[in-house]
Structures are given as structure tokens and as C-alpha cells.
Amino acid sequence: MVTAKVWVLKKHFEGFPKISNFDLKEIELPNLKDGELLLQSVFLSVDPYMRPYSRRDMKEGDVMIGTQVARIVESKNPAFTVGVFVVARSGWRTHFISDGKDLQALPSSWPESLPRSLALGTIGMPGLTAYFGLLEVCKTKPGETVLVNAAAGAVGSVVGQLAKIWGCKVVGCAGSDDKVAYLKKIGFDEAFNYKTVTSLDEALRKASPDGYDCFFDNVGGEFASVAINQMKKYGRIAVCGAISQYNDTVPQKGPYVQIPMIFKELRMEGFLVTSWNNRWEEGLKALLKWVMEGKVKCHEQVTEGFENMPAAFIGMLKGENLGKAVVKV
Amino acid sequence: MVTAKVWVLKKHFEGFPKISNFDLKEIELPNLKDGELLLQSVFLSVDPYMRPYSRRDMKEGDVMIGTQVARIVESKNPAFTVGVFVVARSGWRTHFISDGKDLQALPSSWPESLPRSLALGTIGMPGLTAYFGLLEVCKTKPGETVLVNAAAGAVGSVVGQLAKIWGCKVVGCAGSDDKVAYLKKIGFDEAFNYKTVTSLDEALRKASPDGYDCFFDNVGGEFASVAINQMKKYGRIAVCGAISQYNDTVPQKGPYVQIPMIFKELRMEGFLVTSWNNRWEEGLKALLKWVMEGKVKCHEQVTEGFENMPAAFIGMLKGENLGKAVVKV
Numbered sequence: 170m171v172t173a174k175v176w177v178l179k180k181h182f183e184g185f186p187k188i189s190n191f192d193l194k195e196i197e198l199p200n201l202k203d204g205e206l207l208l209q210s211v212f213l214s215v216d217p218y219m220r221p222y223s224r225r226d227m228k229e230g231d232v233m234i235g236t237q238v239a240r241i242v243e244s245k246n247p248a249f250t251v252g253v254f255v256v257a258r259s260g261w262r263t264h265f266i267s268d269g270k271d272l273q274a275l276p277s278s279w280p281e282s283l284p285r286s287l288a289l290g291t292i293g294m295p296g297l298t299a300y301f302g303l304l305e306v307c308k309t310k311p312g313e314t315v316l317v318n319a320a321a322g323a324v325g326s327v328v329g330q331l332a333k334i335w336g337c338k339v340v341g342c343a344g345s346d347d348k349v350a351y352l353k354k355i356g357f358d359e360a361f362n363y364k365t366v367t368s369l370d371e372a373l374r375k376a377s378p379d380g381y382d383c384f385f386d387n388v389g390g391e392f393a394s395v396a397i398n399q400m401k402k403y404g405r406i407a408v409c410g411a412i413s414q415y416n417d418t419v420p421q422k423g424p425y426v427q428i429p430m431i432f433k434e435l436r437m438e439g440f441l442v443t444s445w446n447n448r449w450e451e452g453l454k455a456l457l458k459w460v461m462e463g464k465v466k467c468h469e470q471v472t473e474g475f476e477n478m479p480a481a482f483i484g485m486l487k488g489e490n491l492g493k494a495v496v497k498v
Numbered sequence: 499m500v501t502a503k504v505w506v507l508k509k510h511f512e513g514f515p516k517i518s519n520f521d522l523k524e525i526e527l528p529n530l531k532d533g534e535l536l537l538q539s540v541f542l543s544v545d546p547y548m549r550p551y552s553r554r555d556m557k558e559g560d561v562m563i564g565t566q567v568a569r570i571v572e573s574k575n576p577a578f579t580v581g582v583f584v585v586a587r588s589g590w591r592t593h594f595i596s597d598g599k600d601l602q603a604l605p606s607s608w609p610e611s612l613p614r615s616l617a618l619g620t621i622g623m624p625g626l627t628a629y630f631g632l633l634e635v636c637k638t639k640p641g642e643t644v645l646v647n648a649a650a651g652a653v654g655s656v657v658g659q660l661a662k663i664w665g666c667k668v669v670g671c672a673g674s675d676d677k678v679a680y681l682k683k684i685g686f687d688e689a690f691n692y693k694t695v696t697s698l699d700e701a702l703r704k705a706s707p708d709g710y711d712c713f714f715d716n717v718g719g720e721f722a723s724v725a726i727n728q729m730k731k732y733g734r735i736a737v738c739g740a741i742s743q744y745n746d747t748v749p750q751k752g753p754y755v756q757i758p759m760i761f762k763e764l765r766m767e768g769f770l771v772t773s774w775n776n777r778w779e780e781g782l783k784a785l786l787k788w789v790m791e792g793k794v795k796c797h798e799q800v801t802e803g804f805e806n807m808p809a810a811f812i813g814m815l816k817g818e819n820l821g822k823a824v825v826k827v
Contacts, residue, residue: 221757221761225761386756389754389756389757390754390756393754393756394754408756408759408760409760410760411754411756411757411760414754414756414757420753420754421753421754422751422752422753422754423751423752423754424749424750424751425718425719425722425723425740425743425749425750425751425752426755426766427715427718427719427722427737427740427743427768428550428718428740428743429768430737430766430767430768431737431738431739431740431768431769431770432550432554432768432770433768434767434768434769434770434773435767435768436765436766436767436768437755437759437765437766437767438759438763438764438765438766439756439758439759439760439761439762439763439764439765440760440763441760441761441763444763
């Protein structure tokens with residue numbers, strides 16, 4: 170008999186999530202039936218989407234939604250061998266039982282030397298979000314100028330590096346000087362701290378006086394309102410996230426977008442990476458290759474201890490992480 | 499020697515245009531040189547775009563921008579015969595001289611019985627705006643539900659009828675009961691007066707409980723904010739106009755669009771019909787055919803007298819017209 174620890178949503182978030190919204194519980198797992206396997210979480214992911222999706226997909230008392238890299242510790246399913254690592258979508262749990270259907274093997278070419286936690290970040294959902302967002306939504310072309318915000322985050326840092334690989338000029342914004350230094354280190358052409366600039370409008374104009382062809386938006390809100398006025402004719406805006414709005418209790422307002430949309434003939438497209446579920450293998454293969462070649466660098470903010478999951482989640486929403494925020498069990 | 503009357507922009511518009519923004523002047527036209535021709539405006543167009551473009555493209559004292567159907571009254575250019583009608587972009591003038599370069603002949607198959615004023619409306623720029631906006635921006639498919647506002651206007655009325663030809667369900671909104679009756683008469687499945695409904699949100703839900711695949715937006719502002727929340731997954735919003743915002747002295751604000759854009763994976767695209775300049779012939783041919791077959795019905799609001807151009811323009815901005823607003827000289 171195995172005891173799993175789980176984090177449940179005790180009370181729906183109102184505004185910014187608090188530690189008191191969560192409850193740590195213990196669950197006795199039953200013995201395995203034929204076809205089942207027991208898994209132990211090794212790394213768990215905390216991601217912005219959990220904030221809006223908690224309201225849509227969960228009720229109070231449910232185990233928090235989420236993804237992990239897990240190790241198979243016991244198997245009554247001949248298709249799965251003990252010791253193998255997989256990506257699962259089993260929520261905030263230390264242990265869980267699966268019939269194997271929703272498990273995703275790490276790419277077969279995954280090198281031993283590479284941290285498996287990257288399967289939750291650059292070589293996982295966030296990396297794929299950057300890949301398909303730039304390739305299929307922005308339809309970025311060589312020579313174009315790409316703007317990305319939350320640029321030192323799990324998605325943004327990959328967006329900038331892929332845009333560089335694809336021959337673009339890249340401008341990134343982040344919320345601390347350390348993050349800005351990191352962006353310059355990984356090859357961003359221009360980077361600035363949006364919290365300390367006198368005027369975001371001026372900082373964006375200075376970084377690219379001719380404007381922007383593509384804007385990969387992870388933030389929404391006021392940032393997006395300023396950026397839209399600096400798009401070039403036929404510019405594309407990939408709306409990936411709106412982290413500045415997820416904790417609003419009353420929806421924020423900003424200037425209507427229609428006039429710049431019309432007169433600059435802009436395209437704005439919201440997207441979820443799940444729309445390319447049938448192309449994940451292609452994306453993961455490309456990302457793994459670039460990481461191994463050193464063309465895409467990865468940084469992770471690792472929080473130790475399952476008991477710190479709510480703190481890691483809240484810290485990530487506050488922008489305390491550089492790169493991908495993960496929790497090591 | 500011919501004396502042309504012209505309307506000049508005396509003072510840039512601040513807020514809603516007023517008669518006092520305009521000045522009627524007389525200009526003596528010189529004798530024709532070789533290669534030139536003298537034209538007389540027969541119908542002049544008043545269109546919403548003139549409001550935002552006046553600020554962008556004109557200075558005080560300039561002749562108002564605009565388009566006309568004109569008749570060649572004198573020609574020293576062998577390529578142009580006296581008596582022929584053309585579409586010109588010579589602004590608000592009764593007479594003008596041209597070297598022929600920017601003149602556009604009416605389609606060769608134009609029947610004698612058809613009012614030539616339609617070359618400024620359904621079989622002209624507004625009709626083409628509906629055609630390319632639906633075909634290339636909305637990418638409307640048979641069986642989809644299309645929402646259009648300002649639906650009894652020059653563009654909206656064509657949008658609805660084309661969507662019906664292409665096998666869609668069409669919901670239209672307009673600002674008077676007469677307009678709503680007209681929309682039903684020309685085949686809209688659902689139509690309502692947005693000014694008299696208790697709740698726009700409820701009225702839109704009632705007209706299409708499953709939501710909307712395509713939204714052809716001529717209005718922007720609050721209407722657009724309500725409609726975006728009723729788009730279906732992967733919905734497309736063609737942003738054609740923002741007549742509710744053109745006269746703002748301070749930009750209006752509304753709820754940020756990012757959250758519905760992301761979670762419903764919407765595409766919003768602003769467009770100008772000039773992006774399809776190389777396909778006007780295709781569009782005009784199709785529109786002319788549908789008009790001749792009775793599949794697209796046309797209504798015009800004709801104001802008599804060149805001296806009434808400012809009043810016709812202001813009336814159009816106020817939504818006083820049913821169908822295309824034109825001025826007969």
C-alpha cells in the first residue's frame with residue numbers, strides 16, 4: 170500500500186492565489202490491478218494556465234490540475250517497464266496509478282545527460298507553445314522583428330531563441346534586471362526591464378524604431394495596448410497568455426483595438442498549443458536537437474519539495490522565476 | 499472655361515463632424531492640355547472611411563477626399579471618349595481634369611438599366627469590401643453562422659446577402675426598425691434593432707444560441723466587446739470598420755480581448771479592401787452577376803444636390819441611411 174500526497178483546491182481563487190486556497194492531503198492508493206502501473210512524480214510543473222483553468226475545469230476539493238515527469242515504480246502492464254520516465258497529466262500528486270493511456274514517453278533520443286525536467290519546459294509544452302506560436306501563428310519570416318514579453322519565462326525565452334535561429338531581430342521585455350541580463354546572454358538583440366522604464370512606449374520605440382512585425386504576447390493588458398500601436402503594417406500578434414489579467418476580480422479595460430487593427434491591417438490570433446497535438450513529435454524533436462546543439466539554452470527555477478508547490482505556483486504568477494518553474498519532489 | 503464647385507475641409511473634425519467644418523468654393527478650371535480630359539461628377543460617394551482618413555491624409559484647406567461616378571464631357575486624350583462614365587477618386591468636386599491614369603471604367607458588361615451609382619456601392623468599393631472580407635478574412639464556410647453589424651449599411655447589407663449565397667445562417671443588427679424590416683426582406687435569418695433591445699448580449703444569444711463562427715465588424719466599441727464573448731471556438735472576426743469610435747475625442751475603453759481570444763482560439767483581423775486591388779475585376783464581375791440575378795439586392799439613400807454633401811456625410815455617420823449613401827449632383 171502506497172500513500173500519495175496530493176494538493177487539492179480547497180477554495181476557488183479570488184484575485185491572486187493564496188497559500189490558504191490549497192490543502193495538502195494524503196490518499197492511500199489501492200493495489201494495482203492487471204494493466205495498471207504505479208508512478209512516482211519526480212518533477213512537477215507550475216504553469217500560468219492553471220490559474221484560468223482552475224475556474225473552468227475544477228471544483229473545490231479537486232486535486233490541482235497539472236503535469237509531471239514521473240518514474241514507473243511498479244507495473245502490471247507489459248507495455249511499461251519499471252524505471253522508465255514519462256510525462257503525465259495527473260495533477261499535483263506525489264504518486265498515482267495509471268492504465269498507461271495518457272502517458273507520454275520522453276523522446277527516444279533523450280540523452281542521459283539532459284535533465285528530465287526539461288520535458289516540462291523547453292522540450293515540452295512551453296517549448297512547443299513557442300515553436301507553434303511563432304511558426305504557425307506569427308508565421309515569422311527571416312529579417313522580421315519579433316517582440317516578446319515575459320521574455321525570461323518558460324515560453325518567452327524559447328520564443329526569442331527560436332526567432333534568432335529563424336533569422337529575426339528579437340526584442341524582449343522582462344520584470345527584473347537579472348532577467349534582462351539573462352536575455353542578453355541568450356542572444357536577444359534588445360531587452361529591457363518594463364518595470365523600471367519611464368515609458369514603455371518610448372522603450373519599445375527605441376528598441377525597434379521601425380516597429381514590430383510579430384508580437385508574441387504572454388501578458389496582455391496594458392503592455393499589449395501599447396505594443397499594438399507599434400506594429401508594422403500586416404503585423405501579426407500571437408496571443409499566447411494574459412498573465413496580467415488572470416487574477417483580475419473585475420475585468421480590466423483598455424483602449425479598443427479596432428482602429429489600429431484596421432488601419433494597419435493587423436492579425437491577432439489567440440491559440441492553445443493543444444491545437445497541434447498531432448505535431449508534438451515534430452516539435453519535440455526540433456527542440457531537443459537545438460538544445461543539444463546549444464542553440465537553445467534552458468534555465469530552470471527549481472523549487473525543492475512537494476510541500477512547496479503552492480508557493481512555487483504563486484511565485485511563478487508573481488514572475489519570481491527565471492526560465493521554467495518546476496518543483497522537484 | 500469651366501467653374502468647378504468643391505467642398506474643402508475648412509477645419510479638422512473634432513468629435514462629430516459639423517457643417518461648419520466644410521467650405522464650399524469655386525475653382526476656375528484651365529483649358530485642357532493634350533492628353534487631358536474634363537469630367538463632370540454625376541454621383542458622389544460619402545463613406546465612413548472619410549472620417550478617420552481626413553486626419554491622416556488631409557490638411558485644412560484641402561478638397562475633401564472621395565470617389566465619384568463621372569461622365570467625360572471633353573477629351574483631348576484619344577483613349578477616352580466623351581459621354582463615357584468612369585469611377586474616379588477626385589474628391590468632392592463637381593468637375594475636374596484628369597490625365598486618365600486613375601480612372602476606372604465601369605465593368606464592360608454593365609447594363610444600361612442598372613443605376614451607375616451602384617459603382618460606388620454594391621458593385622464598387624463597399625461591395626468588394628464585403629466580398630473579400632467574407633471570402634479572404636472570415637474564410638466563411640457553408641453552414642456557419644455569420645454576425646454582421648451596421649447590417650443595413652453599404653457594406654453590411656452585402657455581407658449578409660453574400661453569406662446567404664454561400665450557405666450560411668446570417669444574423670444582422672441595425673439601428674432602426676425600418677432597417678430591421680429591410681434586413682428580413684433581403685433574406686437575413688435573424689435581425690434586430692440594437693438600440694431598442696434590453697440587452698445586446700441576450701439578443702445575440704437568442705439569435706444564435708450556439709454562438710457565431712464569423713463576425714463581420716463594421717462598428718467596433720461596445721458591440722464588438724459583447725460579440726467576442728459569443729464567438730465559437732476558432733471563430734474569425736473581420737474588423738472592417740469602427741464607426742462607433744471614429745468621432746471619439748478621447749479613445750474609448752472596453753474589456754481587454756486577450757482572454758476570449760486565447761481560450762476560444764479566435765482570429766481577429768483588420769483589413770482594407772485595397773489589399774485586394776489586383777482582384778477587383780473578379781469581385782466586381784461576381785457582384786454584378788449576383789445583382790443582375792436578383793440574388794443581391796441594393797438599396798441606395800440618394801441625397802440630391804452637391805451643396806448637400808456635408809449633410810449627407812454627417813447623416814451617414816449618424817446612421818440615417820438605409821443602404822449606400824450617395825449624392826446626386
